[in-house]
Amino acid sequence: MAQDLTELHAFVTGGSRGIGEAIVRRLAADGARVTFTYNASEPAATALVTSVAEAGGVATAVKVDSADQDALRAAIRDSAAANGRLDILVNNAGVGVFAPIETLTAEDYDRVVGINLGAVFHASQEALGLMKSGGRIINIGSVNAERNPLPGASIYALSKAGVAGFTGALAREVSARGITVNTVQPGPVATELNPAVGPFADLLNPHIAAGRYGEVEEVAALVAYLSGPEAAYITGASINIDGGFTA
Numbered sequence: 578m579a580q581d582l583t584e585l586h587a588f589v590t591g592g593s594r595g596i597g598e599a600i601v602r603r604l605a606a607d608g609a610r611v612t613f614t615y616n617a618s619e620p621a622a623t624a625l626v627t628s629v630a631e632a633g634g635v636a637t638a639v640k641v642d643s644a645d646q647d648a649l650r651a652a653i654r655d656s657a658a659a660n661g662r663l664d665i666l667v668n669n670a671g672v673g674v675f676a677p678i679e680t681l682t683a684e685d686y687d688r689v690v691g692i693n694l695g696a697v698f699h700a701s702q703e704a705l706g707l708m709k710s711g712g713r714i715i716n717i718g719s720v721n722a723e724r725n726p727l728p729g730a731s732i733y734a735l736s737k738a739g740v741a742g743f744t745g746a747l748a749r750e751v752s753a754r755g756i757t758v759n760t761v762q763p764g765p766v767a768t769e770l771n772p773a774v775g776p777f778a779d780l781l782n783p784h785i786a787a788g789r790y791g792e793v794e795e796v797a798a799l800v801a802y803l804s805g806p807e808a809a810y811i812t813g814a815s816i817n818i819d820g821g822f823t824a
Contacts (some may be wrong), residue, residue: 580805583608586660587804588653590614590643590700591670593622595768596717599793600667601625603801605634609665612656614641614649616670643670643696644688650703657707665804666704668697668740669717675729686732693736697743701758710755713804714747716740717796718760720819726784737762741815748813757812759803764819766791786821 582604592601592613598621605611611629615622615638622638629636637659641652657663671693674685701714721730722737741760748758765781767773773790782788799818802808817823 580607580801580807582665582801582804585609585664585804586657586662587611587665587667588613588656588663588700588704589667589669590641590649590696591616592667593618593625593638595770596763596766596793596796597667597669598625599797600669600800601636602629602632602634603794603797604665604667604804605629605636606632607801607805608634609804610635610637610660612637612639612652612660614639614643614652614670616640616642643700644691646695646699649696649700653700653703653707662709663704663707664711665713665715666700666708667715667717667800667804668700670696671717671719673730673733675733677729678731681732689732690736690739693733694739694743697740701743701747705751705756708754708756711806711809712754712756713808714756714758715800715803716744716758716760717800718744718762718815720762720764720817720823722762722815723817724823727780744815745813752812757803757809759808759811759813760815761796761799761803762815762817762819763796764791764817764822766793766796768793781822784822785819786824789820791818791820
């Protein structure tokens with residue numbers, strides 16, 4: 578169901594591919610003006626801007642490493658100034674390092690936690706200084722915050738569990754301002770980095786009640802709903818969209 582996001586401005590981190598790309602497309606299709614960040618995928622970001630425009634939407638790409646809190650904060654401020662407002666923040670940028678804990682390095686920890694959790698904090702703090710009543714913060718977490726059927730996900734799970742805890746605490750803090758904060762926790766979703774067919778998918782599919790990987794558009798539809806006026810009573814929630822992976 579399409580949401581009426583006309584005239585709203587959304588800022589999406591990590592929006593050039595995968596789930597982020599689908600979110601940019603959906604929010605723009607529902608009427609929002611979308612600013613999204615990318616880091617290493619400039620051709621994909623440029624192509625997405627063009628594709629959204631051809632479909633009648635508005636999207637702007639900004640090169641930002643989400644690990645750089647100053648650059649991320651500046652991008653949020655600049656986009657709000659250019660659009661005259663900031664209504665929706667989607668913290669989507671994320672990285673993962675999957676390996677036995679004894680092989681993980683301090684650099685692995687700093688990178689994963691710095692982006693998956695640190696960038697969520699810094700972007701949210703900056704956005705809250707710009708949002709008015711009706712604002713939406715939507716964090717893209719992971720069902721790995723709750724369940725990890727395979728070994729090697731310690732740092733990733735730590736970071737995503739932190740996002741879920743942050744979401745509940747922040748929702749209570751800003752609810753009086755009319756701003757909602759929620760986390761969307763995808764399970765296995767088909768992307769370029771996590772294809773629905775292959776050896777890894779063969780390991781995960783037996784754990785998915787629906788018997789299939791999710792599609793990026795399904796995640797984007799949930800984000801769009803949480804961005805709209807009908808979701809005003811949903812806040813502090815971590816919502817699994819996982820085909821029963823955690824059932």
